[in-house]
Amino acid sequence: MAQLDAGPRLLIRRLRQIMAEPGSGQSRLDRVVREIARQMVAEVSSVYVRRQDGSLELYATEGLNPEAVHNTHMKRGEGLVGLIAEQAKTINLPEARSHPAFSYRPETGEEEYHSFLGVPVLRAGRVLGVLTVQNRTRRHYTSEEEEALQTTAMVLAELLASGEVAGVNDQRLGGSLVISGLVLSEGIALGHIVLHEPRVVVTQLVSDDPEGERARLDAAIGQLRATIDKMLSRGEISAKGDHREVLEAYRMFALDRGWAARMREAVARGLTAEAAVERVRNDTRAQMLRQRDAFWRERFRDIDDLSDRLLRILAGKTMTAAEEEIPEDTILVARTMGPAELLDYDRARLRALVIEEGGPASHVAIVARALGIAALGQARGVIEAVESGDAAILDAESGELHIRPSSDIIEAYADKVRFRARRQKAYEKLRAKPAVTRDGCRIALNINAGLKVDLAHLAESGADGIGLFRTELEFMVSATFPRRERQTEIYARVLEAAGDKPVTFRALDIGGDKMLPYFRHAPEQNPALGWRAIRMWLDRPGLFRAQIGALLRAASGRELRVMLPMIAEVAEFDRAREIVLRESRHLEQVGREPPSRILLGAMVEVPAILWQLEALCERADFLSVGSNDLMQFLFAADRGNDRVADRFDPLSPVMLRVLKEIVEVAARRETPLTLCGEMAGRPLEAMALIGLGYRSISMAPANVGPIKAMVRSLEAAPLARYLKALLDAGEADVRGALERYAEENGVALRVPFDSKKARQE
Numbered sequence: 001m002a003q004l005d006a007g008p009r010l011l012i013r014r015l016r017q018i019m020a021e022p023g024s025g026q027s028r029l030d031r032v033v034r035e036i037a038r039q040m041v042a043e044v045s046s047v048y049v050r051r052q053d054g055s056l057e058l059y060a061t062e063g064l065n066p067e068a069v070h071n072t073h074m075k076r077g078e079g080l081v082g083l084i085a086e087q088a089k090t091i092n093l094p095e096a097r098s099h100p101a102f103s104y105r106p107e108t109g110e111e112e113y114h115s116f117l118g119v120p121v122l123r124a125g126r127v128l129g130v131l132t133v134q135n136r137t138r139r140h141y142t143s144e145e146e147e148a149l150q151t152t153a154m155v156l157a158e159l160l161a162s163g164e165v166a167g168v169n170d171q172r173l174g175g176s177l178v179i180s181g182l183v184l185s186e187g188i189a190l191g192h193i194v195l196h197e198p199r200v201v202v203t204q205l206v207s208d209d210p211e212g213e214r215a216r217l218d219a220a221i222g223q224l225r226a227t228i229d230k231m232l233s234r235g236e237i238s239a240k241g242d243h244r245e246v247l248e249a250y251r252m253f254a255l256d257r258g259w260a261a262r263m264r265e266a267v268a269r270g271l272t273a274e275a276a277v278e279r280v281r282n283d284t285r286a287q288m289l290r291q292r293d294a295f296w297r298e299r300f301r302d303i304d305d306l307s308d309r310l311l312r313i314l315a316g317k318t319m320t321a322a323e324e325e326i327p328e329d330t331i332l333v334a335r336t337m338g339p340a341e342l343l344d345y346d347r348a349r350l351r352a353l354v355i356e357e358g359g360p361a362s363h364v365a366i367v368a369r370a371l372g373i374a375a376l377g378q379a380r381g382v383i384e385a386v387e388s389g390d391a392a393i394l395d396a397e398s399g400e401l402h403i404r405p406s407s408d409i410i411e412a413y414a415d416k417v418r419f420r421a422r423r424q425k426a427y428e429k430l431r432a433k434p435a436v437t438r439d440g441c442r443i444a445l446n447i448n449a450g451l452k453v454d455l456a457h458l459a460e461s462g463a464d465g466i467g468l469f470r471t472e473l474e475f476m477v478s479a480t481f482p483r484r485e486r487q488t489e490i491y492a493r494v495l496e497a498a499g500d501k502p503v504t505f506r507a508l509d510i511g512g513d514k515m516l517p518y519f520r521h522a523p524e525q526n527p528a529l530g531w532r533a534i535r536m537w538l539d540r541p542g543l544f545r546a547q548i549g550a551l552l553r554a555a556s557g558r559e560l561r562v563m564l565p566m567i568a569e570v571a572e573f574d575r576a577r578e579i580v581l582r583e584s585r586h587l588e589q590v591g592r593e594p595p596s597r598i599l600l601g602a603m604v605e606v607p608a609i610l611w612q613l614e615a616l617c618e619r620a621d622f623l624s625v626g627s628n629d630l631m632q633f634l635f636a637a638d639r640g641n642d643r644v645a646d647r648f649d650p651l652s653p654v655m656l657r658v659l660k661e662i663v664e665v666a667a668r669r670e671t672p673l674t675l676c677g678e679m680a681g682r683p684l685e686a687m688a689l690i691g692l693g694y695r696s697i698s699m700a701p702a703n704v705g706p707i708k709a710m711v712r713s714l715e716a717a718p719l720a721r722y723l724k725a726l727l728d729a730g731e732a733d734v735r736g737a738l739e740r741y742a743e744e745n746g747v748a749l750r751v752p753f754d755s756k757k758a759r760q761e
């Protein structure tokens with residue numbers, strides 16, 4: 001393939017000169033089309049800009065009637081120009097009129113022109129507009145001319161995105177936009193977008209040194225392949241949830257000769273390595289837009305992501321924004337994210353998280369709640385709709401992300417934030433009040449914690465204690481494996497902060513989607529069912545001993561409560577208890593004061609243990625239901641996979657029967673019982689738990705207020721009778737029935753106080 005010949009090269013140079021010259025954006029755009037027409041020996045050259053509603057407006061022209069500028073609009077998908085924008089593809093025709101999509105616009109005076117070449121103006125994979133040339137003669141433009149116009153469109157994209165052309169900046173990404181998703185963590189945040197994986201905008205397009213550019217490109221591709229192999233071999237991908245396949249697909253594409261060859265060809269034609277990646281990506285993007293099949297659309301997205309990675313390597317940019325300074329009001333946007341990646345960010349600057357994928361029980365959602373930041377999942381299309389730096393508002397109540405909001409939306413939200421603050425105040429008033437139902441049932445409300453930042457929440461929320469301290473979170477934020485001394489320090493601090501409130505530490509629950517970056521772990525087909533938690537430490541007791549040693553030391557002279565995750569057989573519990581007792585004896589032998597009392601509990605989260613509950617109660621000092629995992633395993637539905645995570649309802653009769661069975665066995669055996677999964681933090685679900693007989697639950701700190709309000713408005717005994725009758729009668733829609741019950745009986749599921757009055761306050 002020939003290099004860009006002198007003409008197009010010269011054209012690009014000229015365009016760049018024009019862009020550097022003084023003048024308004026519009027006059028620059030006018031000069032640009034004139035120059036394109038001149039250099040490409042075309043009678044017409046026009047630029048159409050895509051507006052918010054998808055229509056295209058003629059913004060500049062050389063050759064068509066100047067009166068048509070800003071007056072000619074093509075509806076979304078209308079005419080050849082509309083088709084180019086919709087499908088992001090080049091159209092090259094010797095006779096435009098014979099194309100079925102051709103739409104004649106008399107005001108432009110284009111009837112004299114026959115041949116037509118139009119290309120999309122793309123930037124970072126998004127269509128900003130369309131660039132066309134037309135000639136009187138019926139000619140077929142050569143592939144070099146197509147290539148030259150496509151490259152020219154890249155320069156034009158830069159001008160349009162710069163915001164200098166009046167009216168374009170607001171439109172460049174479609175102005176204000178709302179994207180809906182699923183609330184992962186409640187809250188409202190006003191701030192600015194930061195893309196977790198920063199985008200690189202290519203500005204240097206042509207090069208005089210194709211050899212040098214080829215070498216740069218090859219080196220970058222090599223580095224890309226090596227990183228992906230490393231990620232796969234470290235099993236790091238499981239930290240991203242269920243995205244191992246994505247990486248496998250990545251590897252496939254990264255090794256794809258066709259992809260590399262097309263980029264090399266573009267370099268050989270005179271583009272810089274970056275511009276070559278962008279050019280080929282634009283083509284892929286166009287294919288993606290045309291693709292109707294979801295599977296293939298995903299694969300094209302993988303290539304899109306890979307192109308981003310490659311550009312970051314070429315530009316020497318960091319792979320994630322966590323390595324950079326982020327604004328103080330960051331709304332982080334990611335395609336997928338694991339809990340460890342979120343923890344890499346500076347919490348103080350993080351206001352909200354938006355991810356394209358991910359269900360509410362995924363660990364990243366749990367970490368977002370633990371950090372107290374608003375979070376939205378399943379926000380389809382968000383990556384393509386935003387740029388880093390865009391203003392945004394996340395309403396993680398209604399489940400909407402407002403991108404580049406107008407001033408009245410900002411105003412309305414400022415109001416809403418004030419309203420929430422008042423509501424928070426109302427919850428604060430409840431802080432000192434006990435969580436007692438109207439008929440006198442005391443419900444222990446505990447918080448789930450795991451990070452230092454959580455400790456303050458214990459006092460703020462007025463909770464009874466920490467029902468679940470996820471010890472692995474501190475391991476995940478640490479750069480290396482915390483030694484026993486360091487662990488002792490952490491646990492002692494937690495106990496100290498809790499004062500005389502009880503703290504239940506959960507022994508390390510790693511594996512699954514909670515990988516430690518410094519811990520080698522062979523890749524697994526099904527990490528959630530794999531070598532994790534107790535399975536890991538029974539095989540490597542040293543790990544567990546170090547943690548138990550640290551906990552025993554930290555709790556010297558006071559009560560220590562530890563619970564064991566993922567128990568599938570009572571024998572596992574026995575073996576773990578042996579280790580705990582041995583460590584405790586060892587501590588005494590070395591003359592250290594042991595805890596005043598050691599309570600060892602088991603989590604009920606693997607269905608197999610449901611048929612060993614009696615035996616478990618005999619051994620365990622308490623039980624804690626991990627309803628997130630219990631749901632996942634009971635329904636065989638990956639909690640991190642949004643296609644299936646919400647498919648099954650925790651208020652389904654099946655789940656409720658299982659939860660009831662646990663209450664009954666625990667009551668019979670007089671074994672204290674609690675539940676610490678996410679359902680405990682949702683008012684309707686928590687109400688159902690109380691109806692089933694749960695008297696202790698543990699939740700994200702922000703949920704304590706709303707749950708307490710619900711508890712205080714409820715009568716437990718009639719609810720228990722009602723729920724029993726529902727289950728006995730085989731009611732399928734328990735959720736609906738419970739919602740009606742709450743409504744009819746004045747149970748506060750939402751705002752626990754007179755909101756009108758609060759507004760007037």
Ligand code: PEP
Nearest residue numbers: 605626627628629676677
């Ligand atoms: C659970 O599984 O319900 C639980 C509380 O633990 P985690 O979410 O950390 O697995």
Ligand code: MG
Nearest residue numbers: 605626628629
């Ligand atoms: Mg669990």
